[in-house]
Amino acid sequence: MTPGLRRGAAMVLAAVLAWLPAAGAGAIEIKEVTTPLGIKAWLVEDKSAPVVALSFSFAGGTASDPAGQSGVTDLMATLLTDGAGTLDAQAFRRRQEDAAASLGFGASLDRLSGTLRVISANRDEGFELLRLALTQPRFDPDMVEQRRAQAIARLNQADQRPQAVAGRTLMTTLFAGHPYAADPEGTREDLKMLSPALLKRRAAALLERSGLIVSAVGDIGEAELARRLDRAFGGLGVGTVQPLPQEWKPPTKPRTIVVERPVPQSTVLMALPGIARDDPDWYAAVIMNHVLGGRGQQSRLFHEVREKRGLAYGVSSGLRTYKRAALLVISTASANERVAEAIRIVRTELAHLRTDGVTEQELADAKTYLSGALALSLDSSGSVAGLMHSLQIDGLSPDHLVRREALIAAVKLDSVRRVARRLLRDEAMTTVVVGKPVGVISEPKE
Amino acid sequence: MLGGLAASAVSAPSFPALAKLFTVGRRAAESFTLTNGLQVVVLPARRAPIVTQMMVYKVGSADESFGRTGVAHFLEHMMLKGTERVASGEFSRIVSRNGGRDNAYTTFDSTGYYQIVAPDRLDLVMRMEADRMTGLRITERELISERQVVLEERRSRIDNVPAALLDEAAREQLFGRHKPYAMPVIGYVDDIKKLNITELTTFYRRFYTPGNAVLIVAGDTTPEIVRKLAEKHYGPIPNRKVEARRRPAQGGTDLPQRVSRADARVVEPRWSCDWLAPSYRVGETKYAYALQVLARLFGGSETSRLWRALVTDSKIALSASAGYSPASLGLSSFGVGVHPTPQRTVREIETAVNLEMKKLIDGGVTANEVERAQNQLLAAAIYAQDSLASGPRLYGAVLSTGGTMADIDAWPERIAAVTPAEVAAAAQSVWRDSGAVISLLTPAEGSR
Numbered sequence: 001m002t003p004g005l006r007r008g009a010a011m012v013l014a015a016v017l018a019w020l021p022a023a024g025a026g027a028i029e030i031k032e033v034t035t036p037l038g039i040k041a042w043l044v045e046d047k048s049a050p051v052v053a054l055s056f057s058f059a060g061g062t063a064s065d066p067a068g069q070s071g072v073t074d075l076m077a078t079l080l081t082d083g084a085g086t087l088d089a090q091a092f093r094r095r096q097e098d099a100a101a102s103l104g105f106g107a108s109l110d111r112l113s114g115t116l117r118v119i120s121a122n123r124d125e126g127f128e129l130l131r132l133a134l135t136q137p138r139f140d141p142d143m144v145e146q147r148r149a150q151a152i153a154r155l156n157q158a159d160q161r162p163q164a165v166a167g168r169t170l171m172t173t174l175f176a177g178h179p180y181a182a183d184p185e186g187t188r189e190d191l192k193m194l195s196p197a198l199l200k201r202r203a204a205a206l207l208e209r210s211g212l213i214v215s216a217v218g219d220i221g222e223a224e225l226a227r228r229l230d231r232a233f234g235g236l237g238v239g240t241v242q243p244l245p246q247e248w249k250p251p252t253k254p255r256t257i258v259v260e261r262p263v264p265q266s267t268v269l270m271a272l273p274g275i276a277r278d279d280p281d282w283y284a285a286v287i288m289n290h291v292l293g294g295r296g297q298q299s300r301l302f303h304e305v306r307e308k309r310g311l312a313y314g315v316s317s318g319l320r321t322y323k324r325a326a327l328l329v330i331s332t333a334s335a336n337e338r339v340a341e342a343i344r345i346v347r348t349e350l351a352h353l354r355t356d357g358v359t360e361q362e363l364a365d366a367k368t369y370l371s372g373a374l375a376l377s378l379d380s381s382g383s384v385a386g387l388m389h390s391l392q393i394d395g396l397s398p399d400h401l402v403r404r405e406a407l408i409a410a411v412k413l414d415s416v417r418r419v420a421r422r423l424l425r426d427e428a429m430t431t432v433v434v435g436k437p438v439g440v441i442s443e444p445k446e
Numbered sequence: 447m448l449g450g451l452a453a454s455a456v457s458a459p460s461f462p463a464l465a466k467l468f469t470v471g472r473r474a475a476e477s478f479t480l481t482n483g484l485q486v487v488v489l490p491a492r493r494a495p496i497v498t499q500m501m502v503y504k505v506g507s508a509d510e511s512f513g514r515t516g517v518a519h520f521l522e523h524m525m526l527k528g529t530e531r532v533a534s535g536e537f538s539r540i541v542s543r544n545g546g547r548d549n550a551y552t553t554f555d556s557t558g559y560y561q562i563v564a565p566d567r568l569d570l571v572m573r574m575e576a577d578r579m580t581g582l583r584i585t586e587r588e589l590i591s592e593r594q595v596v597l598e599e600r601r602s603r604i605d606n607v608p609a610a611l612l613d614e615a616a617r618e619q620l621f622g623r624h625k626p627y628a629m630p631v632i633g634y635v636d637d638i639k640k641l642n643i644t645e646l647t648t649f650y651r652r653f654y655t656p657g658n659a660v661l662i663v664a665g666d667t668t669p670e671i672v673r674k675l676a677e678k679h680y681g682p683i684p685n686r687k688v689e690a691r692r693r694p695a696q697g698g699t700d701l702p703q704r705v706s707r708a709d710a711r712v713v714e715p716r717w718s719c720d721w722l723a724p725s726y727r728v729g730e731t732k733y734a735y736a737l738q739v740l741a742r743l744f745g746g747s748e749t750s751r752l753w754r755a756l757v758t759d760s761k762i763a764l765s766a767s768a769g770y771s772p773a774s775l776g777l778s779s780f781g782v783g784v785h786p787t788p789q790r791t792v793r794e795i796e797t798a799v800n801l802e803m804k805k806l807i808d809g810g811v812t813a814n815e816v817e818r819a820q821n822q823l824l825a826a827a828i829y830a831q832d833s834l835a836s837g838p839r840l841y842g843a844v845l846s847t848g849g850t851m852a853d854i855d856a857w858p859e860r861i862a863a864v865t866p867a868e869v870a871a872a873a874q875s876v877w878r879d880s881g882a883v884i885s886l887l888t889p890a891e892g893s894r
Contacts, residue, residue, distance in 0.1 A: 100825030310594025372545020
């Protein structure tokens with residue numbers, strides 16, 4: 001099934017010659033497409049590169065792995081592109097390579113997601129491979145073995161990587177008793193028990209059209225997209241929307257956990273209960289986070305921890321949202337001897353922000369940055385598709401990109417202060433330190 | 447395999463030097479040179495209302511000397527401090543306040559600074575970049591605190607990472623102790639600890655000058671706009687002569703060598719082999735294109751020879767790959783890396799890799815394999831064109847290591863012209879014991 005190679009080269013080069021930049025594209029224009037089968041998609045038609053990119057997801061993720069089958073969703077997602085229909089894994093991969101198509105699946109706590117990227121001249125083949133992966137995945141025993149062994153090796157490696165250990169420890173601590181505590185990549189014991197039949201069953205349970213969300217970007221029109229989506233996804237059952245995990249009760253007491261590792265530098269994560277995406281104070285929280293430890297080199301944490309004291313190379317904070325939980329997480333890493341000082345400075349900054357809020361200047365600067373920053377990430381078809389897809393997951397409307405600016409502009413000093421008081425509570429802080437920290441101990445004792 | 451070349455936030459381009467694919471379309475890439483010697487490259491793309499400015503200086507860690515490593519990278523950090531006009535730490539704040547982002551990176555051969563901003567802020571970031579080309583001021587206080595930051599960066603990237611420590615040891619053997627590419631980009635701890643202002647400013651004055659730099663502007667702009675702004679901001683800066691940079695024509699002298707690291711922090715062993723290889727500039731440069739094709743078909747994907755033999759068929763490895771990057775001012779390296787399946791011995795891995803190499807050299811490669819690899823390389827070039835981030839990086843990597851715009855234009859044809867016989871000849875030329883370093887990463891004795 002490999003196309004003649006001269007033909008292959010010609011195919012690729014023809015695509016390049018057909019490329020013409022779009023005439024003065026400004027803000028991206030999102031169209032809503034509903035297919036004859038009822039699949040709803042967002043589309044940004046963009047002819048500035050000869051590429052079509054798709055970003056999509058299904059309801060249900062690793063948090064709903066059945067008991068005793070942790071890791072099943074993640075492993076299944078990997079195996080979707082390891083052979084389908086009459087094609088074994090090698091043949092399937094060769095078809096992707098020969099079409100310059102790249103198809104991949106992955107799982108988060110709440111969703112099973114996929115991306116397709118293909119040179120537009122080869123989109124017949126790209127969408128056909130997508131259809132095969134979705135509707136006829138094989139789960140051949142030798143590929144299941146290979147991916148399982150790789151998954152176990154990754155767990156072994158993660159056990160030795162301070163950042164991974166910190167991340168895992170944070171989740172198991174914060175979400176003890178909740179499905180979000182489980183390792184998305186599974187446990188070694190559970191992974192060993194996963195059979196092709198169980199993987200197939202998991203695929204059948206999640207790959208349903210009822211919770212499907214699709215975004216498309218690139219050199220493709222509305223009618224054509226609708227036709228191709230129906231063909232690729234039409235073979236899936238409609239199904240029922242997956243139930244959500246139970247509500248999460250955030251911790252109400254401070255906690256510090258030290259995980260010993262023989263490394264010269266300690267990795268730190270500090271987490272607080274965060275704010276839901278649909279909370280009226282969301283943008284106030286976004287601005288607060290930007291001032292505190294947002295991306296770039298302007299934040300208070302960057303200034304106090306790195307610039308002024310040289311305590312760390314990286315220090316940042318971020319808002320994380322899940323379907324059933326939200327977090328504000330601060331991360332940094334500092335030499336074992338100095339990490340206690342770094343943690344102390346972070347705490348001081350949190351207290352300062354909680355008491356005094358942000359300044360007029362900080363508010364204004366954050367607004368300009370946040371208004372402009374979204375455009376900075378629109379640098380490839382895939383990133384535009386990814387952005388749209390995240391808006392869809394958050395339940396926002398296509399005009400959100402237009403409304404967003406006004407929502408940011410409307411944030412007042414008072415609302416930032418309010419949200420700072422609400423979120424930055426020392427008594428709800430969970431701190432995880434991985435390394436051989438001096439002067440930091442687990443509290444309360446286990 | 448040896449790690450990427452970059453020490454900073456962004457790693458060196460993983461694609462080989464690309465392609466005139468950037469220039470196809472209505473607006474081609476344009477290059478011109480100001481009278482002070484600054485080369486300017488414009489890559490117009492209208493995808494989004496953003497522009498990337500990247501200033502690449504033709505100086506990197508390989509321009510340091512033994513006992514004084516880490517200067518290029520440390521200077522990169524200090525460039526974010528102040529000048530006469532911009533207060534310390536304000537550079538990034540001003541960019542951010544204007545809705546933009548900035549960062550920088552250091553490699554063996556180059557140092558790059560970039561900002562991504564709205565098109566109407568290009569004037570602003572050019573003014574600031576021009577200002578710090580000559581006006582940098584470093585104070586003792588800032589140096590002392592930044593030294594801690596650099597040491598923390600080194601801990602994060604190297605000292606906390608056993609594979610990175612092994613890399614350092616492998617490079618010392620491959621390129622020869624105390625030689626430019628043998629020393630880590632970020633520098634050795636002892637050197638970082640004693641670096642002083644005089645060394646930094648001497649290095650800065652010696653290499654940071656218009657004639658030793660390439661300015662790349664990509665995104666929603668035109669060559670006309672860029673020329674006007676570049677002349678306004680960079681034009682008045684007088685050029686200083688920079689002596690030609692030198693790289694050794696030879697690598698390590700006592701090869702082959704084996705280096706190993708048994709580390710309590712390792713659970714999954716790794717086997718890898720690196721060979722001295724030509725770059726576009728040094729060594730058997732005629733093989734620089736064939737080696738890119740070789741790396742792709744030998745270990746560039748899960749359908750490659752190595753993956754099929756070791757992972758799919760004999761199942762003695764969990765992964766296997768090959769890599770090669772020709773954009774280097776001096777010698778480069780060709781690497782093979784294998785992650786063995788549990789219970790498999792290093793000897794088995796080595797035998798299997800050797801067998802695959804022998805098969806390739808004895809039996810050659812098929813026209814079909816070569817053409818598939820060529821297609822994959824060209825496709826990667828098209829996707830790179832789809833991203834506003836990769837264009838400047840690729841141009842920067844080529845133009846700062848002695849390459850020209852014509853080289854970039856000719857890349858697709860040169861890749862497409864590689865024959866099966868050339869691939870086999872390149873393999874034979876590079877896979878010599880006298881150019882090899884084998885690295886082995888294992889758990890500490892008794893730790894597992």
